[in-house]
Amino acid sequence: MPGFHRRLERSAIGFVLAIIGVSAIGGFVEIAPLFTIHETVEEAPDMRLYTPLELAGRNIYIREGCYACHSQMIRTLRDEVERYGPFSLAVESRNDHPMLWGSKRTGPDLARIGGKYSDAWHVAHLVNPRDVVLESVMPRYGWLQRNRVKIDDLRQHLAAQRAVGVPYTDAMIANAVTDADAQANPDGPAAGGVTERYGAATNIRVFDGDPARLTEMDALVAYLQVLGRLTDAAHKVAAAPGR
Structure with missing residues (x-):
């Protein structure tokens, strides 16, 4: 040799x-x-799309490097399933560009974090993590509550997502800015349009507790609250006979 x-x-x-x-x-x-x-890739006819506000929150999540400490992929190992919920399916990341599976868990996996805690919990946790998790090593993100979220370019963001295969409609793109503001303003006249375009299960509420301003905190909390809730495919697989 x-x-x-x-x-x-x-x-x-x-x-x-x-x-x-x-x-x-x-x-x-x-x-x-x-x-x-x-x-x-599994079938998921009930798959919903990120709303413009949730997409803006996802952009903030990427900007702040949250994926460096939190994964969004639950493996099939028993301890992971028992801690986090049903293991992740490929279809759940179908509309994620880029995907945020991650490879490091300084903090817990967030694939099923949506709906697990209240909006107020998330706000308090982001402002000062030690207020709700005493041993947390997560940095503070209090400025998100002070910064107005940038939404005037969301039409372009949705159009770019459609270019890589996410099925946003012309109406979704045209109303992106209005829908972003309306999702955090449940009493406003445009809130119904968000539900019409993105489904009845869409979260429409004041995420950061302040209805007077649309902040980066609104956007990030809106994003966190839909993680694992855009489709029930994983739960249906987990509930199937033999599982």
């Missing part, structure tokens, strides 16, 4: 061909599964 390596390394053409061959094998292993992707 050492003699084979010496001969191969002394032949430039042979060495290049060997590299191409090994790369081709690796490429095939990576690419071939994509041709059967439709067979591996």
Whole structure:
């Protein structure tokens, strides 16, 4: 075998061909599964889309690097399922661009955090994590409650998401700015339009407790409250006979 390596390394053409061959094998292993992707991604007819406000919150989540300490993928291991809930399905990330599965858990997994705590809990936790979790090492994010959320470019954000396959309609894109403001203003005249476009299960309420201003806290809490709740596919799989 050492003699084979010496001969191969002394032949430039042979060495290049060997590299191409090994790369081709690796490429095939990576690419071939994509041709059967439709067979591996589950069906979820009830899948809802992120509203403009939730999408803005997701952008803030990415901006603040939350994915560096929190994953959004529950593995099939028993201890994870018992702690966090049903294991994650591929279809749940179908509309996530980029995906936020993560690989590190300085903090807990957030794949099923939606609805687990109240809006007030999330606000208090983000303002000062130690107020609700004494041993938390999470940084404070109190400025989110003071910063107005940027929504004037949400039409472009939704259009970009549609370009990569998220099925936002023309009406959703055209009303993105209005819908973002209306989702945190349940008593406003435009709240009904949010429900009409995004479904009756959409959370429409004052997320940060202050109806006078639309803040980054509103957006981030709105996003956290839908994690794991855009489809019931994982819960249906967990409840299926034999599981």
